[in-house]
Amino acid sequence: MSEEWPLYEVFVRSKHGLNHRHVGSVHAADKEMAMENARELYTRRNEGVSIWVVPSNNITASSPDEKEPLFDPSQDKVYRHASFYELPDEVGQM
Amino acid sequence: MYAQLVETGSKRVKTLEEMSPEERTFQEKVDAEIKIEPKNWMPDAYRKTLVRQISQHAHSEVVGMLPEGNWVTRAPTLKRKLQLMAKIQDEAGHGLYLYSAMETLGASRDEEIEKLHQGKAKYSSIFNYPTLNWSDMGAVGWLVDGAAIVNQVVLQRTSYGPYSRAMVRICKEESFHQRQGYQILLDMMREGTEEQKAMVQDSINRLWWPALMMFGPSDEDSPNSQQSMAWKIKRKSNDELRQMFIDQTVPQLEFLGCTAPDPDLKWNEETGHYDFGEIDWSEFYEVLKGNGPCNRERIATRKKAIDEGTWVRQAAKAYADKKQQKQRDAA
Numbered sequence: 381m382s383e384e385w386p387l388y389e390v391f392v393r394s395k396h397g398l399n400h401r402h403v404g405s406v407h408a409a410d411k412e413m414a415m416e417n418a419r420e421l422y423t424r425r426n427e428g429v430s431i432w433v434v435p436s437n438n439i440t441a442s443s444p445d446e447k448e449p450l451f452d453p454s455q456d457k458v459y460r461h462a463s464f465y466e467l468p469d470e471v472g473q474m
Numbered sequence: 475m476y477a478q479l480v481e482t483g484s485k486r487v488k489t490l491e492e493m494s495p496e497e498r499t500f501q502e503k504v505d506a507e508i509k510i511e512p513k514n515w516m517p518d519a520y521r522k523t524l525v526r527q528i529s530q531h532a533h534s535e536v537v538g539m540l541p542e543g544n545w546v547t548r549a550p551t552l553k554r555k556l557q558l559m560a561k562i563q564d565e566a567g568h569g570l571y572l573y574s575a576m577e578t579l580g581a582s583r584d585e586e587i588e589k590l591h592q593g594k595a596k597y598s599s600i601f602n603y604p605t606l607n608w609s610d611m612g613a614v615g616w617l618v619d620g621a622a623i624v625n626q627v628v629l630q631r632t633s634y635g636p637y638s639r640a641m642v643r644i645c646k647e648e649s650f651h652q653r654q655g656y657q658i659l660l661d662m663m664r665e666g667t668e669e670q671k672a673m674v675q676d677s678i679n680r681l682w683w684p685a686l687m688m689f690g691p692s693d694e695d696s697p698n699s700q701q702s703m704a705w706k707i708k709r710k711s712n713d714e715l716r717q718m719f720i721d722q723t724v725p726q727l728e729f730l731g732c733t734a735p736d737p738d739l740k741w742n743e744e745t746g747h748y749d750f751g752e753i754d755w756s757e758f759y760e761v762l763k764g765n766g767p768c769n770r771e772r773i774a775t776r777k778k779a780i781d782e783g784t785w786v787r788q789a790a791k792a793y794a795d796k797k798q799q800k801q802r803d804a805a
């Protein structure tokens with residue numbers, strides 16, 4: 381069996397104004413082919429207006445074991461949320 | 475069904491007390507319907523079983539293209555030909571979504587495909603039956619994709635995230651498959667000649683039982699089911715799914731004006747379900763063992779496609795490497 385083609389992760393923007401979203405992966409010899417394969421595989425029915433393909437080994441992912449140290453710092457900063465600031469009713473919507 | 479018999483390596487489910495702390499955390503997550511993602515800790519047996527199940531499912535999609543591919547050049551009209559090609563391309567896509575989900579578990583696509591070619595990996599027994607006339611395209615779409623939908627709809631809630639997401643994508647595409655199949659049969663029954671109507675009935679006669687076998691052995695003969703259910707990689711039992719399929723399919727069968735090759739098939743007022751006759755399990759196991767009408771031909775065709783495409787893949791790789799080298803030299 382020959383050498384396996386490298387893996388690319390595929391991200392699709394489904395509509396103008398939305399973020400790209402991860403949809404899966406494809407194998408391809410190079411990035412041009414990865415783009416063609418992604419188009420053929422993930423957007424056969426108008427699922428997208430834009431595609432990104434990224435070599436899978438170029439992605440750095442957070443590890444679930446580090447979830448606590450990684451996300452903890454954002455938990456005790458309540459002052460980052462609008463709901464922390466109470467205003468008198470008379471001020472109205474803000 | 476698309477994965478009819480998946481070995482889990484255990485005949486008994488461990489209690490929470492018997493589990494290691496890691497295992498217990500994992501099982502509690504599964505129990506709480508929290509999806510397991512690729513980088514999460516998971517028991518080795520869960521990973522192995524999933525690779526087996528997802529690869530069987532993927533192989534089924536890919537081998538499943540062959541019985542239909544047989545009719546592309548013989549479709550009666552251009553419209554039917556385009557529809558059939560679109561359906562077959564979807565099935566290739568389903569295979570690829572699933573291989574891609576399988577790879578997130580650390581399995582290699584080439585290795586798993588090699589196992590299929592060596593006869594070590596299974597695929598659904600249904601694709602080892604021949605497609606003998608055009609109405610088989612109708613019956614396959616209606617019955618085979620119909621059975622696949624029943625199974626896949628519940629698998630959208632499977633515990634492994636990438637598998638579940640692949641299922642959601644697949645389910646969106648399947649209903650077109652079943653409708654185009656049923657419409658082929660409807661057209662033949664409404665506007666067809668007597669011979670064409672007889673063809674429809676003949677297709678149903680040949681594919682009815684094999685379609686019911688797609689759901690796998692009956693519950694008392696599914697020793698692996700309990701573990702798979704506990705892991706939520708199986709969400710309903712084989713018999714439950716089979717009954718669901720029969721209950722929804724018989725009215726459609728009657729609407730066509732056709733019959734099933736089962737004298738025991740009848741509505742049961744008391745249970746609110748259709749009763750049906752005993753499945754010939756010896757046939758099922760024979761086909762699974764590799765002795766169905768088309769097993770050898772299917773694998774030989776798949777192998778030939780991969781082997782004869784080798785030079786194309788190598789050339790594309792060589793071209794890509796060369797291009798990269800040039801870019802590096804220019805930099």
Ligand SMILES: [Fe+2]
Nearest residue numbers: 535564565568
């Ligand atoms: Fe499919």
Ligand SMILES: [Fe+2]
Nearest residue numbers: 565619648651
């Ligand atoms: Fe399908």
